[in-house]
Amino acid sequence: MIRTRALWEHGVKTGMIGGISALLVALVGMVESFHRRDIIAEMVTMGQILLLALGIMMGYIAARRTPDREPATRCLNAMIGSLVTGGFLALLVAFGRLVNLRDVLVNASPMLYKLLTLGHSGIAGILLILLIGSGCGVFSAVLYFLPHLVRRVAIASLSSMIVVGVLQDLIRPVLSAWGPVAVIGDWLFTGNGLTLSGAISIVVLIAIITSVWALKGETIRTGYTRLSGGSRRGIRAGGLLILALVLFALPHILGLFLSEVLTIVGLYVLLGLGLNIVVGYAGMLDLGYVAFFAIGSYVTAILTSPELGFFSFTFWQALPFAVIIGVFSGVLLGIPVLKMRGDYLAIATLGFGEIIRILVLSDFLRPWLGGAQGAGKIPKASIFGYLFVGPQQIYYLILAGCLLVVFISLRLKGSRLGRAWMAMREDEDVAQAMGINLVATKLLAFATGAGFSALSGAVFASKLGSVYPHSFNVMISINILCLIIVGGIGSIPGVIVGAAALVGLPELLREFAEYRMLVYGAALVAMMLLRPEGLWPEARHRIEFHEAQTESRKPEPSPAT
């Protein structure tokens, strides 16, 4: 009796989750709009891959979660999982063809149904969906029972092919810009997607690389640890040198748009490092960080823009003023919130961010700050006649800024001040009892964070050539907070990785702008559920997090009750 229940229970449950996800994905319009992009030209589109992947994943998860060890049961669950997922879609099509859902759910259109049923009308179409669902089930079952290594290889190679297909817009210009390499571009891509031969070659190539790494990886790693300290350091230095050369040449390899993306990511890294000090080191939740970014930009604008007409400094002359005034405003805005803790601090700083934004937008300050129209004609930076005008040059400016700020952050972390911050973060009262001057420590944290932010703001103003009040809204503060936490609180490489993930990826996927935020939100939730310590956390945090989780996990009720 009990065994029968458990037989299909997980399959159905997972299938239902999958079904609802599939429905959601179809009804928000993702499937239709992804359908426009071919992964393999004329054969498979991104929309289809999305649904197939969902189906396969659900089957796989169903198989994995089945507590029963017997392969038949697992297979069954896999099949059921994928089938139910497909079933939900079939129901949608069936229902939607009878009742006009379009007035409420704007995407439940005949186009969608045609897509889902591959153009077949009536019962044939619906059966086709169920058939495809079962196909996914079979595939996922097979995937589950493959030996571990083969499975890794298969997943890696197929996903790489899909990723290349998705990012074709970015890869193609890069490849075609470099003469001899352009041939690879022609071999891989055509018209709207990958060529069949191109797709197969990517799959094969990645399969080979993954298998080699999997088989030989251990040997290489143990070999590395066996090396002596001296040669290890040598390898490390060599690695750093290569990294430096790559970082250096990056804008010229990657071309115009990708350099632009790198500059945007770089600006957010600067901002993230600053907020990292306030939130990560000192533990103060600041939701109004964009205020200092705005101050840095506007000071630069006031000092350099001929449109506002007050001064006409060059960028380099304005930069120190921007940073110093930023630091000063950090202190100024830090004073009123000294006694506030936790969420009161959060809302008060949010308030400051909004106050600054409203002030720079206002008609009241328009004669000095430009009001809604903003201020333009901010000069680009230049050194000895070399003008930092396009993204490929501004990249270097930002790279230098990032290196500077990383350096300062690292030094601060290991210094007395850094330790005072961390003590304050853990427990303010104890820190004060130990003799730490809370006021000075807090203000220094705000000041340093504000300084980095103002630096970023000044570069931003020069890069864009103008400042608009609409660029400085609360979403930016929220974004920066998200990226430092997703990267790993307090961790410097974490900030870089977080910026790449939460700022770089959405920029790369600008074409799918409509679904960017949806995926962003879902990704944030998923990250926090699966890996709350972040993508590249400090070692200490990783231990802390998993400790907390193992402690609080209650024993699951055994299925045989």
Added chain:
Amino acid sequence: MKRFIAFFIVLFFVIGLGTAAAADKGVVTVKKGEPVHIAYWFVVSGANTSLGMDTVRGCEIAIEDFGGKVKGHPVKLSGQDSSCNPEGGQAAATKIASDPTVVAAIGSNCSSSAKPGVPILWAAGIPTISPSNTAPYLTDPKRGEGFNGYLRTCHNDTVQGAVAAQFVKNVLKLERAATIHDGSVYAEQLTQVFAETFKKMGGTVTAQEAVSPGDTDMRPVLTSIATGKPGMIYLPIFIAEGGHITRQAKEVSGLEKTKLMGADGIFSPDFYKAAGEAAIGMFHTSPDFSAFPEGYKNFLKKHQEKYGKKPEAPFHAHAYDAAMMILKAIDNVAVAGKDGSLTIDRKKLRDALYATKGFRGMTGTLNCDSHGDCADPRIAVYETKIENIKKGEMPTQPYWKPY
């Protein structure tokens, strides 16, 4: 560690200075069978999506009407989201500019995106025609070289604001008016132009107020305006705030007889939904659709067939004309090679676009001046009647035309 980093900072600067990159942007070669690539950069996400999507559809219909091909090569229309802000414009323009197969661009919707974006496109040799940038500075003689590849098929805001002021003073014969803007570049510009023109004509501007996007309670602002006893309130803003103000103005004591006037930002059926019956008797300035020649009726029919609905914003016809201009110019300038390829000289394309004269487009006869203003600026004033609200359709016949 410290030394390493310091060393690298210096190293980077030294080597970075020495490197330079240049790309050959003079000519685009389209190989046999490959498409002619035109890119758009519009607002296709966020609150103003309908503005962007409307212009996208205008372009798509234009391409279809042209035959979908130029000199035997299919036309490929791809797009980027410019998000109605300068960073978005910069990113979208950079993405387009980095693709060497793009021949010409259509966009942007918002003037704030155009300011950084247009020079980036032109630096890559890509001319761009905008169907809805209305900020005057984009075709100002002093705008800078980066704008040498820029044209627009829509009117300039100095025209629209002035028409509104003329209408209020000369036709409605009201002496006192107040303005409300919402902090956006577009609205603030229009209220400035309106106020200046109105004052020059001898009227009194009783108040120049502002609200913020997301505000819902407009009654305090309206009460404050009511103390100045204006005969008309000019609100060239967007749907959400426009809707609230329109509804609440009727309830504020002192404003019962005051008339309301909006601009093309709220000339859309969504506004009728938002404002309801309070919009009866309201005026709008907008491009004069009744002046559009015969082709417009066919356009509307095609739009309904293809997308299942009517256009949702006022700039689809301008987008159509922009796309047509580009296709015709490419047709004129492209040289077909013996191997089936097509060579397009970028400078010649730009010159051909600027030389457009007497072009019979859907929005009228387009003549491009030396700064890129091509529009046949016909702005009319419309009045909203009860049938418009009941049917959810904009009025088609103007109430007044300044010409």
Added chain:
Amino acid sequence: MFQRWKESITPTDIVMWLIGGSLLLMILWGSAATIAAGKYTGRHWIDFVIFGLAQGSIYALIATGYTMVYGVLKMINFAHGEIFMSGPYTAYFVAAAMYRSDFLDHHPYTALLVIFVVAMTVSTLIAYFLEKIAYRPLRDAPRLIPLITAIGASFFLQYTFRGLYGSGFQAYPVIKIFEGHWTLLGIRILKFQVVVIVAAILLMVALYSFIMLTRAGKAIRAVSEDKEASSLMGINVDGMVSTTFVIGGMAAGAAGVLYALMFKQVHFFMGFIPGIKAFTAAVLGGIGNIPGAMLGGIFLGLIESVGPSLFLDGLGIPAPYQLKDAIAFTMLVLVLIFRPTGIMGERLAAKKA
């Protein structure tokens, strides 16, 4: 005693008082100038106050649900604005159908009931599943983690609703029984404004009595004091947390319908700014404190309505209404400088001596 007090204040306290004092001074100066200029009559000021009360009641409605959840879980539920949006947006379609079939005009009260039920159900379901899927696993995590999850959930919900229902506006039909105004004691007040103020008071009373008088309320209070002790005492912590979210969701759904009926526009983004304002109102009153949320909401509404006219108009500042949010936040900081835990302090229910 004075000596002790003198010793306990620090230079920071003095600086803060200086800041607070100068802000107050500016406010008084501006108010004096405005009243002296005489631009507004007494009638106008009464109007401003009424607008503020009505708007403030709406904020109070949203803030009350928000503050209850915060009181129990100590987390900033960023997604509260989206829970607030989902109910009325979904109920719109029902309302539109009823309007088209004239059911709305003939049976307005029944129609209203249906709309409320639909909206509250949707909001509650979303709140319940949100808690179960996204917040429960993270209950013991450091504070920042659930905050990010909430932010992510907020974006996800916004854009899901945008994808499902489209990115345009929908407008609620006009309900005739609520249109028009009454004249009480010579003051003109809109019928709907009265409805909203009354609704806010009713909701607050209902929630407060729930928390104070019922057993479930007592259990919720216990959980908010100490989760582990409560579970040792036999209280089903998970259940109580879910109940809190459910009630918060219901309150948000009801607030949403009232908001939609008042302002008529529903839109996928409509919850974001009310969410932030609710957060502000809750903090103003004291987070976790239900009467405090009500007070905070009303206070916020009044500041937004009366503030620009009173403080700034006299100083000759152009377009003062653009700055109303800045004034609101400045007042928030001012309040927090002098009372760091909000006007009424931060207990979920007032501690009985």
